[in-house]
Amino acid sequence: MKTDLFDFELPREVIAHRPENPRDMAKLLSVGKDFEDHRMIDLPELIQPGDLLVFNDTKVIPARLKGKRGEAGIEVTLHKQEPPSPDGGARWWTFAKPAKKLRPDDIVRFADGFTARVENKLDGGEVLLAFDLPPEELYPYLEEYGKMPLPPYIQREAGSDNQDAGDYQTRFAKYRGAVAAPTASLHYTDRLMLALEEKGIEHLTLTLHVGAGTFLPVKVDDLKDHKMHSEIGHISKETAERINTVRARGGRIIAVGTTALRLLESAADNNSTLHPFDGETDIFITPGYKFKIVDLLLTNFHLPRSTLFMLVSAFAGLDRMRAAYQHAIQNGYRFYSYGDCSLLQREDRL
Structure with a gap:
Protein backbone atom coordinates (compact mmCIF):
# COMPACT_ATOMS: atom_id res chain seq x y z
CA MET A 1 0.00 0.00 0.00
CA ILE A 61 8.07 12.76 31.65
CA PRO A 62 10.23 15.85 30.90
CA ALA A 63 12.09 13.86 28.25
CA ARG A 64 13.90 16.61 26.35
CA LEU A 65 17.42 17.35 27.58
CA LYS A 66 20.16 19.73 26.49
CA GLY A 67 23.76 18.79 27.16
CA LYS A 68 27.28 18.89 25.78
CA ARG A 69 29.83 16.49 24.38
CA GLY A 70 32.95 18.44 25.11
CA GLU A 71 32.08 21.92 23.86
CA ALA A 72 29.52 20.72 21.29
CA GLY A 73 25.86 21.28 22.17
CA ILE A 74 23.59 18.21 22.03
CA GLU A 75 19.81 17.90 22.44
CA VAL A 76 18.23 14.51 23.10
CA THR A 77 14.64 13.36 23.46
CA LEU A 78 14.18 10.12 25.36
CA HIS A 79 11.73 7.81 23.61
CA LYS A 80 12.06 4.23 24.92
CA GLN A 81 13.45 2.81 28.13
CA GLU A 82 15.62 -0.30 28.06
CA PRO A 83 16.61 -2.66 30.92
CA PRO A 84 19.32 -1.19 33.17
CA SER A 85 23.00 -1.65 32.37
CA PRO A 86 25.06 -4.22 34.37
CA ASP A 87 26.01 -1.52 36.87
CA GLY A 88 22.33 -0.60 37.36
CA GLY A 89 22.26 2.61 35.34
CA ALA A 90 19.17 3.70 33.40
CA ARG A 91 19.30 3.16 29.63
CA TRP A 92 17.12 5.00 27.11
CA TRP A 93 16.91 5.14 23.35
CA THR A 94 16.88 8.79 22.35
CA PHE A 95 16.56 10.96 19.27
CA ALA A 96 19.67 13.13 19.26
CA LYS A 97 20.38 16.41 17.45
CA PRO A 98 22.93 16.59 15.94
CA ALA A 99 23.54 12.86 16.17
CA LYS A 100 26.54 13.10 13.84
CA LYS A 101 28.53 14.61 16.70
CA LEU A 102 28.11 11.48 18.83
CA ARG A 103 30.11 8.25 18.74
CA PRO A 104 30.00 5.13 20.96
CA ASP A 105 31.60 5.72 24.38
CA ASP A 106 31.26 9.50 24.11
CA ILE A 107 30.14 11.15 27.36
CA VAL A 108 27.28 13.66 27.27
CA ARG A 109 27.11 16.01 30.26
CA PHE A 110 23.72 17.47 31.16
CA ALA A 111 24.65 18.93 34.58
CA ASP A 112 27.04 18.33 37.44
CA GLY A 113 26.55 14.69 38.47
CA PHE A 114 24.25 14.04 35.54
CA THR A 115 25.94 12.41 32.57
CA ALA A 116 25.38 9.57 30.11
CA ARG A 117 27.58 7.40 27.91
CA VAL A 118 26.74 6.71 24.27
CA GLU A 119 26.27 2.94 24.15
CA ASN A 120 24.97 2.54 20.60
CA LYS A 121 24.01 4.60 17.57
CA LEU A 122 21.63 3.81 14.72
CA ASP A 123 20.70 5.49 11.47
CA GLY A 124 18.15 8.27 11.67
CA GLY A 125 19.56 9.98 14.76
CA GLU A 126 18.75 7.26 17.30
CA VAL A 127 21.26 6.98 20.12
CA LEU A 128 21.22 4.61 23.11
CA LEU A 129 22.35 6.42 26.26
CA ALA A 130 23.50 4.68 29.45
CA PHE A 131 23.00 7.13 32.34
CA ASP A 132 25.09 7.26 35.48
CA LEU A 133 21.94 7.00 37.62
CA PRO A 134 19.56 4.09 38.41
CA PRO A 135 16.16 4.30 36.70
CA GLU A 136 14.23 5.62 39.69
CA GLU A 137 16.94 8.14 40.57
CA LEU A 138 16.93 9.49 37.01
CA TYR A 139 13.42 10.96 37.26
CA PRO A 140 14.23 13.77 39.74
CA TYR A 141 17.02 14.90 37.40
CA LEU A 142 14.61 14.89 34.46
CA GLU A 143 12.18 16.99 36.50
CA GLU A 144 14.94 19.50 37.25
CA TYR A 145 16.76 19.66 33.93
CA GLY A 146 14.35 18.23 31.35
CA LYS A 147 11.58 19.93 29.40
CA MET A 148 8.19 18.64 28.35
CA PRO A 149 8.60 17.00 24.91
CA LEU A 150 6.18 19.17 22.98
CA PRO A 151 5.38 17.92 19.47
CA PRO A 152 7.48 19.59 16.76
CA TYR A 153 4.44 21.30 15.24
CA ILE A 154 3.87 23.40 18.38
CA GLN A 155 5.90 26.48 17.54
CA ARG A 156 7.46 27.47 20.83
CA GLU A 157 10.44 26.38 22.85
CA ALA A 158 9.66 23.52 25.22
CA GLY A 159 9.64 24.88 28.76
CA SER A 160 9.33 28.50 27.63
CA ASP A 161 6.37 28.80 30.01
CA ASN A 162 4.94 26.71 32.83
CA GLN A 163 1.55 26.14 31.25
CA ASP A 164 2.56 23.12 29.18
CA ALA A 165 3.58 21.17 32.28
CA GLY A 166 -0.13 20.95 33.13
Whole structure:
Protein backbone atom coordinates (compact mmCIF):
# COMPACT_ATOMS: atom_id res chain seq x y z
CA MET A 1 0.00 0.00 0.00
CA LYS A 2 1.42 3.38 -1.01
CA THR A 3 2.07 6.09 1.58
CA ASP A 4 0.77 8.80 -0.78
CA LEU A 5 -2.77 7.51 -0.19
CA PHE A 6 -2.58 9.03 3.29
CA ASP A 7 -1.35 12.47 2.28
CA PHE A 8 -3.52 15.59 2.35
CA GLU A 9 -3.14 19.36 2.47
CA LEU A 10 -3.45 20.89 5.92
CA PRO A 11 -3.45 24.68 6.47
CA ARG A 12 -1.00 25.62 9.23
CA GLU A 13 -3.58 27.88 10.85
CA VAL A 14 -5.70 24.91 11.96
CA ILE A 15 -2.92 23.52 14.20
CA ALA A 16 -3.81 24.09 17.87
CA HIS A 17 -1.11 25.58 20.10
CA ARG A 18 -3.14 25.54 23.33
CA PRO A 19 -5.98 23.29 24.50
CA GLU A 20 -9.57 24.50 24.58
CA ASN A 21 -10.68 26.09 27.86
CA PRO A 22 -12.66 24.51 29.41
CA ARG A 23 -11.35 21.32 27.90
CA ASP A 24 -14.75 19.67 27.54
CA MET A 25 -15.80 22.43 25.13
CA ALA A 26 -13.45 21.13 22.44
CA LYS A 27 -15.29 20.27 19.26
CA LEU A 28 -16.26 16.64 18.67
CA LEU A 29 -16.91 15.33 15.16
CA SER A 30 -19.01 12.17 15.09
CA VAL A 31 -17.98 10.11 12.05
CA GLY A 32 -20.42 7.42 10.97
CA LYS A 33 -22.52 7.21 7.84
CA ASP A 34 -22.81 10.99 8.19
CA PHE A 35 -20.83 13.71 9.97
CA GLU A 36 -22.29 15.39 13.05
CA ASP A 37 -20.76 18.39 14.83
CA HIS A 38 -20.79 18.36 18.64
CA ARG A 39 -18.76 19.36 21.69
CA MET A 40 -16.98 16.95 24.03
CA ILE A 41 -19.52 17.74 26.74
CA ASP A 42 -22.11 16.07 24.45
CA LEU A 43 -20.30 12.72 24.57
CA PRO A 44 -22.70 11.07 27.09
CA GLU A 45 -25.53 11.56 24.60
CA LEU A 46 -23.58 9.96 21.76
CA ILE A 47 -22.77 6.64 23.47
CA GLN A 48 -24.84 4.16 25.45
CA PRO A 49 -25.27 2.98 29.06
CA GLY A 50 -23.15 -0.12 29.51
CA ASP A 51 -20.40 1.10 27.17
CA LEU A 52 -16.88 1.13 28.58
CA LEU A 53 -14.35 3.91 27.99
CA VAL A 54 -10.71 2.76 28.11
CA PHE A 55 -8.15 5.45 28.97
CA ASN A 56 -4.36 5.37 28.95
CA ASP A 57 -2.92 6.28 32.37
CA THR A 58 0.67 6.84 31.28
CA LYS A 59 2.39 9.97 32.59
CA VAL A 60 4.54 12.18 30.37
CA ILE A 61 8.07 12.76 31.65
CA PRO A 62 10.23 15.85 30.90
CA ALA A 63 12.09 13.86 28.25
CA ARG A 64 13.90 16.61 26.35
CA LEU A 65 17.42 17.35 27.58
CA LYS A 66 20.16 19.73 26.49
CA GLY A 67 23.76 18.79 27.16
CA LYS A 68 27.28 18.89 25.78
CA ARG A 69 29.83 16.49 24.38
CA GLY A 70 32.95 18.44 25.11
CA GLU A 71 32.08 21.92 23.86
CA ALA A 72 29.52 20.72 21.29
CA GLY A 73 25.86 21.28 22.17
CA ILE A 74 23.59 18.21 22.03
CA GLU A 75 19.81 17.90 22.44
CA VAL A 76 18.23 14.51 23.10
CA THR A 77 14.64 13.36 23.46
CA LEU A 78 14.18 10.12 25.36
CA HIS A 79 11.73 7.81 23.61
CA LYS A 80 12.06 4.23 24.92
CA GLN A 81 13.45 2.81 28.13
CA GLU A 82 15.62 -0.30 28.06
CA PRO A 83 16.61 -2.66 30.92
CA PRO A 84 19.32 -1.19 33.17
CA SER A 85 23.00 -1.65 32.37
CA PRO A 86 25.06 -4.22 34.37
CA ASP A 87 26.01 -1.52 36.87
CA GLY A 88 22.33 -0.60 37.36
CA GLY A 89 22.26 2.61 35.34
CA ALA A 90 19.17 3.70 33.40
CA ARG A 91 19.30 3.16 29.63
CA TRP A 92 17.12 5.00 27.11
CA TRP A 93 16.91 5.14 23.35
CA THR A 94 16.88 8.79 22.35
CA PHE A 95 16.56 10.96 19.27
CA ALA A 96 19.67 13.13 19.26
CA LYS A 97 20.38 16.41 17.45
CA PRO A 98 22.93 16.59 15.94
CA ALA A 99 23.54 12.86 16.17
CA LYS A 100 26.54 13.10 13.84
CA LYS A 101 28.53 14.61 16.70
CA LEU A 102 28.11 11.48 18.83
CA ARG A 103 30.11 8.25 18.74
CA PRO A 104 30.00 5.13 20.96
CA ASP A 105 31.60 5.72 24.38
CA ASP A 106 31.26 9.50 24.11
CA ILE A 107 30.14 11.15 27.36
CA VAL A 108 27.28 13.66 27.27
CA ARG A 109 27.11 16.01 30.26
CA PHE A 110 23.72 17.47 31.16
CA ALA A 111 24.65 18.93 34.58
CA ASP A 112 27.04 18.33 37.44
CA GLY A 113 26.55 14.69 38.47
CA PHE A 114 24.25 14.04 35.54
CA THR A 115 25.94 12.41 32.57
CA ALA A 116 25.38 9.57 30.11
CA ARG A 117 27.58 7.40 27.91
CA VAL A 118 26.74 6.71 24.27
CA GLU A 119 26.27 2.94 24.15
CA ASN A 120 24.97 2.54 20.60
CA LYS A 121 24.01 4.60 17.57
CA LEU A 122 21.63 3.81 14.72
CA ASP A 123 20.70 5.49 11.47
CA GLY A 124 18.15 8.27 11.67
CA GLY A 125 19.56 9.98 14.76
CA GLU A 126 18.75 7.26 17.30
CA VAL A 127 21.26 6.98 20.12
CA LEU A 128 21.22 4.61 23.11
CA LEU A 129 22.35 6.42 26.26
CA ALA A 130 23.50 4.68 29.45
CA PHE A 131 23.00 7.13 32.34
CA ASP A 132 25.09 7.26 35.48
CA LEU A 133 21.94 7.00 37.62
CA PRO A 134 19.56 4.09 38.41
CA PRO A 135 16.16 4.30 36.70
CA GLU A 136 14.23 5.62 39.69
CA GLU A 137 16.94 8.14 40.57
CA LEU A 138 16.93 9.49 37.01
CA TYR A 139 13.42 10.96 37.26
CA PRO A 140 14.23 13.77 39.74
CA TYR A 141 17.02 14.90 37.40
CA LEU A 142 14.61 14.89 34.46
CA GLU A 143 12.18 16.99 36.50
CA GLU A 144 14.94 19.50 37.25
CA TYR A 145 16.76 19.66 33.93
CA GLY A 146 14.35 18.23 31.35
CA LYS A 147 11.58 19.93 29.40
CA MET A 148 8.19 18.64 28.35
CA PRO A 149 8.60 17.00 24.91
CA LEU A 150 6.18 19.17 22.98
CA PRO A 151 5.38 17.92 19.47
CA PRO A 152 7.48 19.59 16.76
CA TYR A 153 4.44 21.30 15.24
CA ILE A 154 3.87 23.40 18.38
CA GLN A 155 5.90 26.48 17.54
CA ARG A 156 7.46 27.47 20.83
CA GLU A 157 10.44 26.38 22.85
CA ALA A 158 9.66 23.52 25.22
CA GLY A 159 9.64 24.88 28.76
CA SER A 160 9.33 28.50 27.63
CA ASP A 161 6.37 28.80 30.01
CA ASN A 162 4.94 26.71 32.83
CA GLN A 163 1.55 26.14 31.25
CA ASP A 164 2.56 23.12 29.18
CA ALA A 165 3.58 21.17 32.28
CA GLY A 166 -0.13 20.95 33.13
CA ASP A 167 -1.67 21.27 29.69
CA TYR A 168 0.29 18.35 28.24
CA GLN A 169 -0.73 15.90 30.98
CA THR A 170 -4.05 14.07 31.23
CA ARG A 171 -6.19 13.78 34.36
CA PHE A 172 -5.57 10.00 34.27
CA ALA A 173 -1.75 10.27 34.30
CA LYS A 174 -0.33 7.90 36.92
CA TYR A 175 2.60 5.77 35.70
CA ARG A 176 5.53 7.79 34.35
CA GLY A 177 7.30 6.72 31.21
CA ALA A 178 5.63 8.40 28.21
CA VAL A 179 7.37 11.00 26.07
CA ALA A 180 4.14 12.01 24.31
CA ALA A 181 0.71 12.53 25.81
CA PRO A 182 -2.25 10.29 24.95
CA THR A 183 -3.95 13.42 23.71
CA ALA A 184 -7.50 12.12 23.23
CA SER A 185 -7.68 12.03 27.04
CA LEU A 186 -6.92 15.75 27.41
CA HIS A 187 -10.59 16.72 26.93
CA TYR A 188 -12.04 15.28 30.16
CA THR A 189 -13.21 17.42 33.07
CA ASP A 190 -14.95 16.71 36.38
CA ARG A 191 -18.35 17.62 34.94
CA LEU A 192 -17.88 15.42 31.86
CA MET A 193 -16.78 12.43 33.95
CA LEU A 194 -19.78 12.96 36.25
CA ALA A 195 -22.15 13.15 33.27
CA LEU A 196 -20.72 9.90 31.88
CA GLU A 197 -21.13 8.18 35.24
CA GLU A 198 -24.73 9.37 35.58
CA LYS A 199 -25.46 7.97 32.11
CA GLY A 200 -24.19 4.53 33.20
CA ILE A 201 -21.01 4.65 31.14
CA GLU A 202 -18.06 3.02 32.88
CA HIS A 203 -14.36 3.60 32.47
CA LEU A 204 -11.04 2.01 33.33
CA THR A 205 -7.37 2.48 32.47
CA LEU A 206 -4.45 0.59 30.99
CA THR A 207 -0.88 1.76 30.43
CA LEU A 208 1.01 2.34 27.18
CA HIS A 209 4.13 4.48 27.47
CA VAL A 210 3.86 6.52 24.30
CA GLY A 211 7.09 7.00 22.37
CA ALA A 212 8.28 9.99 20.37
CA GLY A 213 8.05 7.85 17.23
CA THR A 214 4.31 8.59 17.25
CA PHE A 215 5.12 12.03 15.75
CA LEU A 216 7.23 10.77 12.89
CA PRO A 217 5.79 10.85 9.36
CA VAL A 218 6.20 7.75 7.25
CA LYS A 219 9.06 8.46 4.85
CA VAL A 220 9.05 5.26 2.77
CA ASP A 221 7.00 5.02 -0.41
CA ASP A 222 5.44 1.67 0.49
CA LEU A 223 4.02 0.89 3.96
CA LYS A 224 5.57 -2.59 3.99
CA ASP A 225 8.97 -0.91 4.29
CA HIS A 226 8.08 1.16 7.38
CA LYS A 227 9.52 0.15 10.76
CA MET A 228 7.45 1.02 13.81
CA HIS A 229 9.12 2.02 17.06
CA SER A 230 8.05 -0.31 19.87
CA GLU A 231 6.33 0.92 23.03
CA ILE A 232 5.96 -0.63 26.48
CA GLY A 233 2.48 -1.49 27.74
CA HIS A 234 0.65 -3.17 30.59
CA ILE A 235 -2.86 -4.62 30.96
CA SER A 236 -3.62 -6.28 34.28
CA LYS A 237 -5.52 -9.55 34.61
CA GLU A 238 -8.37 -7.68 36.30
CA THR A 239 -8.61 -5.14 33.48
CA ALA A 240 -8.62 -7.84 30.80
CA GLU A 241 -11.34 -9.77 32.62
CA ARG A 242 -13.52 -6.69 33.04
CA ILE A 243 -13.26 -5.78 29.37
CA ASN A 244 -14.14 -9.33 28.34
CA THR A 245 -17.13 -9.26 30.70
CA VAL A 246 -18.42 -5.99 29.26
CA ARG A 247 -18.13 -7.36 25.73
CA ALA A 248 -19.88 -10.60 26.71
CA ARG A 249 -22.90 -8.71 28.03
CA GLY A 250 -23.16 -6.59 24.87
CA GLY A 251 -21.39 -3.43 26.01
CA ARG A 252 -19.15 -1.64 23.57
CA ILE A 253 -15.44 -1.02 24.15
CA ILE A 254 -14.52 2.58 23.38
CA ALA A 255 -10.80 3.28 23.10
CA VAL A 256 -9.94 6.80 24.17
CA GLY A 257 -7.05 7.42 21.83
CA THR A 258 -4.99 5.43 19.38
CA THR A 259 -2.59 4.46 22.18
CA ALA A 260 -5.31 2.62 24.10
CA LEU A 261 -6.50 1.01 20.86
CA ARG A 262 -3.01 -0.20 19.90
CA LEU A 263 -2.49 -1.89 23.25
CA LEU A 264 -5.96 -3.48 23.31
CA GLU A 265 -5.50 -4.89 19.83
CA SER A 266 -1.98 -6.10 20.69
CA ALA A 267 -3.32 -8.09 23.65
CA ALA A 268 -6.29 -9.68 21.86
CA ASP A 269 -6.33 -13.13 20.31
CA ASN A 270 -8.03 -14.12 17.06
CA ASN A 271 -11.18 -15.08 18.98
CA SER A 272 -11.53 -11.49 20.23
CA THR A 273 -10.60 -12.38 23.80
CA LEU A 274 -8.40 -9.90 25.64
CA HIS A 275 -5.47 -11.23 27.67
CA PRO A 276 -3.20 -9.61 30.26
CA PHE A 277 -0.19 -7.92 28.69
CA ASP A 278 3.19 -6.83 29.98
CA GLY A 279 5.83 -6.06 27.38
CA GLU A 280 6.47 -4.30 24.09
CA THR A 281 4.26 -3.77 21.08
CA ASP A 282 5.12 -2.40 17.63
CA ILE A 283 1.70 -3.06 16.10
CA PHE A 284 1.20 -1.19 12.80
CA ILE A 285 -2.47 -0.92 11.88
CA THR A 286 -3.32 -0.10 8.27
CA PRO A 287 -6.43 -0.59 6.09
CA GLY A 288 -7.34 -4.25 5.88
CA TYR A 289 -6.69 -4.90 9.58
CA LYS A 290 -9.48 -6.85 11.35
CA PHE A 291 -10.27 -5.25 14.70
CA LYS A 292 -10.79 -7.67 17.57
CA ILE A 293 -11.71 -5.65 20.64
CA VAL A 294 -12.42 -1.97 19.99
CA ASP A 295 -15.92 -0.94 18.84
CA LEU A 296 -15.59 2.87 18.86
CA LEU A 297 -12.58 5.19 18.85
CA LEU A 298 -12.21 8.68 20.29
CA THR A 299 -9.17 10.38 18.80
CA ASN A 300 -7.81 13.79 17.84
CA PHE A 301 -6.98 14.83 14.27
CA HIS A 302 -3.63 13.54 13.02
CA LEU A 303 -0.79 14.46 10.68
CA PRO A 304 -0.74 13.62 6.98
CA ARG A 305 1.28 10.50 6.14
CA SER A 306 1.38 9.49 9.82
CA THR A 307 0.86 5.99 11.18
CA LEU A 308 -2.01 7.42 13.24
CA PHE A 309 -3.92 8.66 10.18
CA MET A 310 -3.34 5.21 8.69
CA LEU A 311 -4.81 3.65 11.83
CA VAL A 312 -7.97 5.77 11.81
CA SER A 313 -8.35 5.05 8.10
CA ALA A 314 -8.21 1.34 8.88
CA PHE A 315 -10.84 1.81 11.57
CA ALA A 316 -13.36 4.05 9.81
CA GLY A 317 -12.38 3.74 6.14
CA LEU A 318 -9.86 5.76 4.14
CA ASP A 319 -12.39 7.57 1.93
CA ARG A 320 -14.57 8.40 4.95
CA MET A 321 -11.63 9.75 6.94
CA ARG A 322 -10.36 11.87 4.07
CA ALA A 323 -13.86 13.36 3.76
CA ALA A 324 -14.10 13.80 7.55
CA TYR A 325 -10.82 15.70 7.67
CA GLN A 326 -11.95 17.99 4.87
CA HIS A 327 -15.18 18.61 6.81
CA ALA A 328 -13.13 19.39 9.92
CA ILE A 329 -10.84 21.83 8.08
CA GLN A 330 -13.80 23.63 6.49
CA ASN A 331 -15.69 23.86 9.79
CA GLY A 332 -13.01 25.30 12.04
CA TYR A 333 -11.83 22.19 13.87
CA ARG A 334 -8.42 22.42 15.53
CA PHE A 335 -5.83 19.74 14.76
CA TYR A 336 -3.19 17.67 16.57
CA SER A 337 -2.27 17.25 20.23
CA TYR A 338 -4.05 20.30 21.66
CA GLY A 339 -6.81 20.17 19.07
CA ASP A 340 -10.36 18.86 18.83
CA CYS A 341 -11.64 15.29 18.86
CA SER A 342 -13.52 12.80 16.71
CA LEU A 343 -15.74 9.84 17.56
CA LEU A 344 -15.26 7.13 14.95
CA GLN A 345 -17.57 4.26 14.07
CA ARG A 346 -15.96 1.09 12.76
CA GLU A 347 -16.39 0.80 9.02
CA ASP A 348 -17.53 -2.83 9.26
CA ARG A 349 -20.29 -1.84 11.72
CA LEU A 350 -21.94 0.83 9.55
